[in-house]
Amino acid sequence: MTAPFASLIRFYLRAFYGFSDAARVPLPPGTAAGTKAARAKRILATIGLALLVILVVGDIGFIFGASYAAMYAALAPAGLQSLLLLNAAISAALIAFVVGFVTALSTYCLSPAEGSLLALPIGPRALFGAKFAMTYLADAALSFIMLAVAALVYGLGERPPVSFYLYAILVALASPLVPLALAYLLLVPIMSVSRFLRNRNVVLVLGGILGAAAALVVNFYLQNSLARAGDAAWIIANLAGPDTILARLGAVYPPAGLAARALAHAAAGRQLDALGAAALALGMGAAAALAVVLIFGPAYAASLPAFGEGRLKRIAKSDTAAYIERSFRRSPQLAALFLREWRLMNREPVYLINGPLVIVLFPVIIGITMAASPEAFAELEGVAHALGGGPAKALIAAALAAFLGTATSIAATALSREGRALPYLKSLPVSARSFFGAKLLHALVFTSIGTVLGAAAGAAALGLSVAETLAALAMALTYGTAFDLSALWLDTAYPRLVWETPTAALKQNPNAVIAILADMAALGGLGYLATRLSLGLGGITALYAGGAGLIALGLALFFPRYAEKRLGDIEL
Amino acid sequence: MIHLEALSKTYAHSGTKAVDGLSLDIRDGEIFGFLGPNGAGKTTTIKMLSGVLRPDEGRVAIDGIDMAQKPLEAKARFGYVGDNPELFTRLKAREFLNFIADMYRVPDDARCERIASLAGRFEIADALASPIGSFSRGMKQKLCLVASLVHDPANWILDEPMVGLDPQAAFTLKELMRSRAASGRCVFFSTHVMEVAERLCDRIAVITKGRVVFVGTLDELRDRRSSGGDESLERLFLDLVEDASGGRV
Known part of the structure; x- marks a missing residue:
């Protein structure tokens, strides 16, 4: 038996950090x-x-x-x-x-x-x-x-x-x-x-x-x-x-x-x-x-x-018929699924702040870093120069764009965020292709926004030409697509569906951590590889954008079948 | 019309066999009550029936459509009210109903007409603009009931639908069940409330430890128990479960 006060602290710690006693309980x-x-x-x-x-x-x-x-x-x-x-x-x-x-x-x-x-x-x-x-x-x-x-x-x-x-x-x-x-x-x-x-x-x-x-x-x-x-x-x-x-x-x-x-x-x-x-x-x-x-x-x-306390907004009884008449309109199934993803993500403060808002927050942090130490700009130029010039600047911009585009954790927590609502969703006449398609689309929208913002910031900071900017964008977008599909696969394979607060579905979700660490490792590895290959802008763009595109295509081909089987297997 | 044939399910995580060789036929035009103590396998059966869980063995067919072969067609044939009304609390009630109607591809006119009628009957029409998170437990349950009928399904599957409902809403739900059955549709629901089953159901099934121990009408149950005709369903149910559990309830 534990004293109530100690038990209460443990309860709060578990609720806050998502700790569990799984390791202790036989x-x-x-x-x-x-x-x-x-x-x-x-x-x-x-x-x-x-x-x-x-x-x-x-x-x-x-x-x-x-x-x-x-x-x-x-x-x-x-x-x-x-x-x-x-x-x-x-x-x-x-x-x-x-x-x-x-x-x-x-x-x-x-x-x-x-x-x-x-x-x-x-x-x-x-x-x-x-x-x-x-x-x-x-x-x-x-x-x-x-x-x-x-x-x-x-x-x-x-x-x-x-x-x-x-x-x-x-x-x-x-x-x-x-x-x-x-x-x-x-x-x-x-x-x-x-x-x-x-x-x-x-x-x-x-x-x-x-x-x-x-x-x-x-x-x-x-x-x-x-x-x-x-x-x-x-x-x-x-x-x-x-x-x-x-x-x-x-x-x-x-x-x-x-x-x-x-x-x-x-x-x-x-x-x-x-x-x-x-x-x-x-x-x-x-x-x-x-x-x-x-x-x-x-x-x-x-x-x-x-x-x-709930705060219910009541419509006047006399207005309900008109409200229903103008509020209920049919949408295509995929659009309705996408809209649901969008609304549920953006209306949950924990999701919004740690997901889509990251795209805004990261550039601000980088801006502050640059304001605190303007010489970092010169260092970035120096890094590009040390990498042998050529496509180095475009690669740095591509890495920046790719990281920004993949930092939202949307794909890596897509299924986990459903939590206990998943059984209900499984009872609806919706194919796994549409269900996960909407999730992928949702992730890709933010990946695209982040990528474009990152590429634009990189181009402005490093003074890239139009060709270099487009090359950076192509590499980052294809990488982001492959990343989102991989992250979605990861969360489909190992979803965290049992949780009490949304924090556990996103901030405390191991899939989000694994995805972001893998992202950093992959971008670092690709950067290192580029220094060993000595390819021109066209060559490196073709290799990286083409490679990522092929991986994305492969994942897109095989994922739906896996997702359908996996969704059927999940017991909740 | 719902057909369940030799359904079995063992949960992979816990290793518990929740349902064991369960077979049932629920006909069109009847209200079918599914009774059983806690942990008997009611919700697991309903989840298999609604395509939420995949059975290890056996077959589910809705209006003759096999759930394993044509899941989307089978799912389009029923409306489902699960055991958890805490769904999508960040959506407004209107958005939730529109989403469900879109999933069933309900045309504009039909969805407006049905939502106006059902939301009116359950007295939540004036709350449709509010986030579901601001609803009480009972209001969320009413919303799930409205959503389950937005496509006017031929089969209605409900897991403990009375939980959280006020007397007026419970009355409305029972009326709806009766009217749907009277119009030739099938109603299948689980409950713990014996009085509801006794007054509402055309037939009942009693499940305990994953196995069906009785299927039939209340009169058939009384005959089988040789109880003389005036025992309550509650007494009969307890006797039945006690027998099936080897003398312990």
Whole structure:
């Protein structure tokens, strides 16, 4: 038996991350799920997930590591290296607040059914405390990486005692507590007084927009840090001295100053001072979290039921006949299927933000990257030159276009998104060819939009000729078509149909992750291959567009038969 | 007319045999009730009958059209109300009904006329412009009922159709079932509500542990149980299931 509070945290974590206890629960012997093959599949999936986590953590760690290493190299000669720790503590707190606020908003009510938790014998403070804990665990990861990397960089240079690293872990865990408490301090009163915001759609859209904005801010911060990494004078001017932003933030936000002081004391071997500062930092964090949970728990719980309220728009009785007369019109079956795909994708905020909107978001991120470090343009030109000129520019534009066109996850989650509605769809007189044809068409529309946007951006950035632009477009479009068909095949073979929230169908769908990783690997591989082939623009276009076109044709020929059989086999 | 012949189904994932050699014939012009305890195999049978699940063995034919041979033609011959009304909550009711009508290729005039009539009878006509997500459970069920009749099918297959309906809607549904059967169409539905089956059905089948243990009229069931003619269907049902389960319900 688990205590209700711990059980509640586990429930929230499962709902948020899509965790399951499948690995722990013994499966009945003799069932398919209990066979060695099924177990091997689960182990493989776990290894895949672990690799992905390592990749993401390694990527983020590398970016922060490069930035902090440059900072240390600039500050150490002046004996100001401890400012690195203050910078990391403040940056971690700021990012924890931004990410924490967005996460707290997006997960304020995970599903309309969450209000039913109020019927359980759980106090409002326990309910809010569990939600706080869930958000904390999501939020702590990033600030933990930031502080851990900073401590490592500092430690490599200063050779501090082992206790320094223990304090680093302690302050890293304490770091998100105050920012998250502040986030909820703002959020709960806003949600309590605003009827408009207590709507899951509004929250999801707002959370998505703020999330995108936060990602852009973090991206700008990272790009800017990396761009200034080699500028020692700039680093000293902005980090050292009593009037710098760093010094002012350290003064107004004591937990960061205490965290940095604890680490500096620990590095210098002043254990008692380190313990005092760390205990104060942790105490402030815990007190802030506890105070927010205790004070705002009842208000949080009171605001939950409104998320489950429906808002029905009634037509006047006298108008219904006219409404029906003008609203019901016949469409061809394929058009109706396509329209259904379009509407269901674009009206579900989780799908929209992580699917079609990616086409808009990526160029904005690239734009910000370029704005933060304009020399990246020149680097791109340099890469093209290093690749031997010729079709290199067109290939870079094609890769950009292809990646943008295939980044929406529409095809890779096409069947999974049906979820429990699939049995109903299977009862309709619709052929697998039409059913999947509409899904492919839906994916191809966004692939085409992304490809054209990417090719246009690439052409503008690299100054491509019309012939080069058309070649890039041809390569990217054929690649995108082959990719969409492959991704659709993947999701048809291994759909994730049992889910409670749409997040699980798209964001937490392994097929989306596999597709995007395979996409990156394929584009990288094709780029490398191009450097070995030494073909002209015409030759490489014929090879890549022709090859991708042939693969797409082959998939299009064999997929319908497979899809029909597979659809019939799916048991739900 | 629905013909089920020696249907069997074992779920691949769990290894559970849900239906075992089930055969039934549901005639035109009758209301046929499909009764059984939870987990007896009712929904699995209905899913095989509606082409949602592929049987391991056996055959399904709708109006003589084999489901395995000509699935699209067979599916066009029935209207289906599944066990889950939580469908496409992001669509508006109008869009959902238009989509279903398009799947059955219903002409404009006919769809307008039927939707106006059915949505009116189930009292959801004024909510057609709203997203399905804003509907209550009962309203979603009513919408599924309207959608299942938008092509005026010869066969109507319903899985627990009374769940979530208010008394007025339940009355309307029963009236619709009766009128469709009276006009020579076939109505096949599963239910847990014995009173509904008792008052509505021309014939019933009782299924337990994947096997049909009785098919016939209520009078035939009473005769078979030698119950003297006044026992409720509920009592007869419980006795039947208890016998089939070896003395345990």
